Amino acid sequence: MSILSRFRHAQRHYSTVLSPNSSTPLTSKQKSQKALHLLKTETNPERILEICRAASLTPLSFMDRRAFSLAISKLSAANHFDGIRQYLDELKSRPDLANDHRFLSHAIVLYGQAKMLDHAIRTFDTDLKSPRSVKSLNSLLLASLLAKNYKEVSRIYLEFPKIYSIKPDVDTYNVVIKAFAESGSSSSLYSVLDEMDRNSVKPNTTTLNNSIEGFYRERKLEEVGKFLKLMEERYRLLPALSTYNVRIQGLCKLKRSSEAKALVEGMLSSGEKINALSYSILIRGFCVEGNTVEAMNLFREMKKKGYPPDAECYFTLVYFLCQGGDFESALKVARECMKKDWFPNFTTMKSLVNGLVGVSKVDDAKEVIKQMKEKFSEKSDMWDEVEAGLPQ
Structure with missing residues (x-):
């Protein structure tokens, strides 16, 4: 059986994962949407891989890239690194992706996200065909940054452009500056600026933002003002x-x-x-x-x-209002966001319920529980337990 035939056979095998109760084939977009939805709540590593295989994800779609990233994050958190390696190896053998530069660059980033940097470098060295582009170099630098391997960022930045005859662009330098900012070496970014000047690469807003983020991280507040002035005077770059x-x-x-x-x-x-x-x-x-x-x-x-x-703003307020004991305000904000179909997590809402009970608002607490059970029927047992402890 050819690789293409095996791939199609696998697709038929996994098709029921995304739509078990439907006989109508899903479009590519519907597969991506369904996969992203399922991945948000799935925790079983094998099931996560099944969802990815069923959706036939590619790096050409923004939604697919989101699904890829979410899947890798969950697999990495579960220490399922063999699964990540096997899955990405499978994709590398797919006829439509085997020589796809965009996919391989994205795979490099995914390896970095999973802190599997040796695989990222191997993909760059072995799987990418010559000549390698600056975009693939930037993907490898980003992978190193995501892996928090700042020493490797520096090594790749200094060695790889010479080894592979790649001319760095502004994105290359921005990743390096970001690495300096995160690693507590923000003063080193000035040497990167000098290198940019020598190569006639003009800084942009990302350069500015990454740099001052580093200064704040190191509490160098005076340096922020100086750097903003430098960017304006030397490059006419305004914030x-x-x-x-x-x-x-x-x-x-x-x-x-x-x-x-x-x-x-x-x-x-x-x-x-x-x-x-x-x-x-x-x-x-x-x-x-x-x-x-x-x-x-x-x-x-x-x-x-x-x-x-946005939802996160509402959730932040509900959580901290509960922490501060202002349960009436927390209830008001929670009601407002639940009307928008945004529901804070179980822990936050349980804190709200218990707080409302503590200020003699048992009926309001019961109403919150009712709404949470209606929205998250799979957690009804948890809310039943909370409700059983309320004053009758």
């Missing part, structure tokens, strides 16, 4: 909204949310725009610092100004 959000995030992580708020106020007064993410970062920052009053003020402000909060 974008994403840059401001990196700055807001950096200050909030340092538990300087009041300074982050002042930065936002300064932006607004000078005509700069912010977005929902700006608010969400601030809200989480104040929550982490225990200032849920300010977080709620910002939450109301963002909605008033037309910036719709």
Whole structure:
């Protein structure tokens, strides 16, 4: 039996995994959607692999790439590295993917995500055909970054362009700068800038963002201002909204949310725009610092100004309001997000239920349980146990 025939036979075998109760074949898009949906809740490694095989995922689709990434994350968390290796080897033998440069570059990144960097390097060395592109080099650098192997990032950056006659581009340098930022070596990024100048590669917003993220990580706040000035004077590169959000995030992580708020106020007064993410970062920052009053003020402000909060923003507020003992506000926020069909996790909602009982709002607690059981019928037993402990 040929490779193609074996592949088609396997597809027929796994077809029922995605739609066990349907006799109608799924389209490629429907397979991808179904696979992503199933992977979000699946924890069994073998079942995860079955779902991936059934969907016949490719790197050409954004949704497939999301499914790939989610599957690899779950398999890696389960220490199912043999399964990852076997599955990616299977894909490398598929007729439509065997010599697909895009797929192989994506496989390199997936190996890095699973911290299987030796396999990523082997794929780059052995499976990719010459000449290797700068995109494949960037994939290998990204794999090393995802694997948190900063020494390997540096080695690949210094050696591989010479070995394989590849000219680095701005994405190459940005990954290297990101590695310096994450590894606590942000001062080294200036040497990368000098290299970019020698190779006539102009920095972009990502260069700027990765750099100042590193300065915040190392608490070099004065360096942020100096670097912003350097970028403007040398490259005429001004901060974008994403840059401001990196700055807001950096200050909030340092538990300087009041300074982050002042930065936002300064932006607004000078005509700069912010977005929902700006608010969400601030809200989480104040929550982490225990200032849920300010977080709620910002939450109301963002909605008033037309910036719709996302699910994560709601979940953050419900969790920290419960932690702070403000169960009435937590209930109000929870109800609002559940109307949008966004439900915080079991632990958070159990905390809310117990808190409501503690402030004599048993009926509200029972209503929350009812909604959770209706939404997550598979967890009814868990909620029955919680409900059994409520005052009758």
